[in-house]
Amino acid sequence: MTTVDLRSDTVTKPTPAMLEAMWSAKVGDDVFGEDETINQLEQKTAAIFGMEAGLFCPSGTMTNQIAIKCFTQPLDELIADQTAHVYRYEGGGIAFNSGVSTRLLNGYRGIITAEMIEPEINAENIHYPHTSLVVLENTVNKGGGSCYTLNDIKPIAQLCQDKGLKLHLDGARIFNALAHTGDKAIDYGTYFDGISVCLSKGLGAPVGSVLLADKETIKYARRIRKVLGGGMRQAGFLAAAGIYALDHHVGRLKIDHAHARILGEELGKLPWVSNVLPTETNIVLFDTVEPANAVLAKLAEKGIKALDTGKHRIRFVLHLDVHPEQVEYVVEVLKEL
Ligand SMILES: *Cc1c(COP(=O)(O)O)cnc(C)c1O
Secondary structure: OOOEEOOOOOOOOOOHHHHHHHHOOOOOOHHHOOOHHHHHHHHHHHHHHOOOEEEEEOOHHHHHHHHHHHHOOOOEEEEEEOOOHHHHOOOOHHHHHHOOEEEEEOOEOOEOOHHHHHHHOOOOOOOOOEEEEEEEEOOEOOOOOEOOOHHHHHHHHHHHHHHOOEEEEEEOOHHHHHHHHOOOHHHHHHHOOEEEEEOOOOOOOOOOEEEEEOHHHHHHHHHHHHHOOOOOOOOHHHHHHHHHHHHHOOOOHHHHHHHHHHHHHHHHOOOOEEEEOOOOOOEEEEEEOOOHHHHHHHHHHOOEEOEEEEOOEEEEEOOOOOOHHHHHHHHHHHHHO
């Protein structure tokens, strides 16, 4: 039976060409700074985003958590949308790793504005935690792949600068956002103090994320990575997959977006679907009349895997291992469900 795995864009397998690049990587001990492939990946990613330096980490959770540690002190507070991955899906790491509290905002599909942030910045007062960081996510995972444009970000960056706050981007799917908005990656470096980029999501690498910041911050971030047990040795084999992904898998993201749009449009026509969120990038969120788990069971019988993100909500995520004929197959199944 066909299997179409729409659970996440993390389920992709390396392509033969990516494996070839991994096999032939030049490696060394990265804790000694001697893995030239990792050094190349870090520099390449930093250059793409107009940042000074990069740090290769095993996961996006680690790059985010290291950034939060770098940009805060214990007893500080950070501001993020209530859907934020750093808050919801990183195991409570903000409190555990950094001793920091979180002020949550109610954005629209995870998108927050300077007007929403400003009143939540604590005044200097012994009663209040010290607000020191704002975290944005682009695209917003739980928002269904919703995007900030750079024009949305500029007033937030300005506010942070005026108030002396750091600004971090959880860019797990930043290349999906760029493909949708047409903004330039190089301009992002101007507005953020830290950027986390995942290689293991839509870009299709098996492992890894890169944290970007200025040289001083990355120097400290390297210490924090070591403390967390993330000092890897000949991990250039993994970095090579990241370099390959940056060179070959960014341009194709618009294919995933087109596939998501097709599924979103079809779902909108079906009587058993009560609502489809706007499909901007590679994620489709929709609500079902029946409980979501009943729908998922029927899809599973047809070899289609997906996740529920609420009692009546299902998520489809498109990625490079979902081919056009599989999208057609999913459409046929949905129509007959
Ligand atoms: C996947 C993801 C991360 C990082 O996840 P890891 O599995 O730790 O690599 C961070 N932020 C968002 C929005 C994500 O979707």
